[in-house]
Amino acid sequence: MRRRKIEEPIVSITHNQSEQQSIIEAINLLPIDEIIKEGDRVVITPNWVKAKPPYTATVVGPETLKKLIQYVKNKKPQKVVIATGSGGDDTQKVFQTVGYNKIIEDEKVEFIDLNYGPYIEMELEDKIIRKTKINRLLEETDVLISFTQLKQHEEATVSASIKNIALGWPPAEVHGFPKKKTGIHEDLHGFIVAMAKKIPIDLAIISLDKTMIGTGPSDGKAVNTEGLIIAATDPVAADAVGARLLGFLPQAVQYIYRLYKEGAGEADPKKMTIKGLTLEEAEKLFSKAAYGQEILLDANSVIKDIHGSQ
Numbered sequence: 459m460r461r462r463k464i465e466e467p468i469v470s471i472t473h474n475q476s477e478q479q480s481i482i483e484a485i486n487l488l489p490i491d492e493i494i495k496e497g498d499r500v501v502i503t504p505n506w507v508k509a510k511p512p513y514t515a516t517v518v519g520p521e522t523l524k525k526l527i528q529y530v531k532n533k534k535p536q537k538v539v540i541a542t543g544s545g546g547d548d549t550q551k552v553f554q555t556v557g558y559n560k561i562i563e564d565e566k567v568e569f570i571d572l573n574y575g576p577y578i579e580m581e582l583e584d585k586i587i588r589k590t591k592i593n594r595l596l597e598e599t600d601v602l603i604s605f606t607q608l609k610q611h612e613e614a615t616v617s618a619s620i621k622n623i624a625l626g627w628p629p630a631e632v633h634g635f636p637k638k639k640t641g642i643h644e645d646l647h648g649f650i651v652a653m654a655k656k657i658p659i660d661l662a663i664i665s666l667d668k669t670m671i672g673t674g675p676s677d678g679k680a681v682n683t684e685g686l687i688i689a690a691t692d693p694v695a696a697d698a699v700g701a702r703l704l705g706f707l708p709q710a711v712q713y714i715y716r717l718y719k720e721g722a723g724e725a726d727p728k729k730m731t732i733k734g735l736t737l738e739e740a741e742k743l744f745s746k747a748a749y750g751q752e753i754l755l756d757a758n759s760v761i762k763d764i765h766g767s768q
Contacts, residue, residue, distance in 0.1 A: 461658060462660050464489055488661070493660050497534070499598055499599055500530050503626050509556060516607070518605055523561055537568060546636055547635075572593045573630040577594060578597060584648055590640075593627070603662075604663065605665075609678065610670060610673070612675075614650065617674055618697040662691075662693040664700050668683075669704075692730075694723020698711075698714055718764075728763065738759065741753075
């Protein structure tokens with residue numbers, strides 16, 4: 459497995475009325491020129507879990523995806539590929555219904571449905587799924603970007619950048635719709651850990667412009683926090699910060715804690731470089747939008763440690 463482009467856990471948190479502008483601001487706070495270099499083959503995996511409108515917080519917004527594509531193209535990569543495999547609906551249904559097809563056509567980038575081959579075989583350190591077929595695009599990728607909404611999830615607790623890749627890349631042609639035929643969901647957290655160790659995410663982008671609370675990944679309530687964005691060089695760090703905004707410390711999300719304990723990423727905010735908004739500022743913005751009052755894990759400029767205070 460190749461290593462992430464940047465090993466240091468750098469996280470940016472931005473807030474702008476425009477989700478598109480906020481994403482650019484968040485990316486620019488990271489060492490982006492060390493992540494995407496001229497001539498790289500860049501793959502963006504957006505969250506397209508189900509054919510529902512972006513305002514439901516189920517999928518990413520087409521116009522924001524367009525802005526991200528344009529930003530990446532300005533870095534002069536060899537090519538840009540949009541690649542994902544929906545689990546809730548056929549990918550082509552999501553592609554057409556939500557309007558991603560027009561974005562792909564306008565920007566003249568390649569699209570690959572990861573639910574199908576051609577495949578390579580990938581070994582996994584998982585007790586149930588010991589290996590899986592995976593699209594050979596993985597071998598041709600220099601930079602992988604995960605772009606997703608933040609969600610509470612009925613099985614994974616939190617769905618963010620890591621789960622987006624861990625469930626977006628395994629082919630439904632093999633694992634079934636909604637990818638439950640071969641046992642992935644018998645130990646979902648274990649499978650996510652195994653996938654995260656094999657597929658490095660170089661740039662994790664999590665939008666809270668629309669965040670799903672309640673029952674995710676597609677039937678919860680959408681929270682509107684205009685232009686609140688998390689971006690990071692370390693997907694474990696990104697997801698750990700996202701989880702905190704939902705009220706979860708690392709140990710509350712099994713796969714985040716396991717990846718942290720096994721040295722695959724950083725989950726302790728005290729050991730991250732956080733740019734832009736502070737955790738406290740982000741928690742205030744999100745909790746007021748979601749619950750109508752400020753509910754904070756990290757208040758009065760004091761960040762809780764990895765296990766909290768009780």
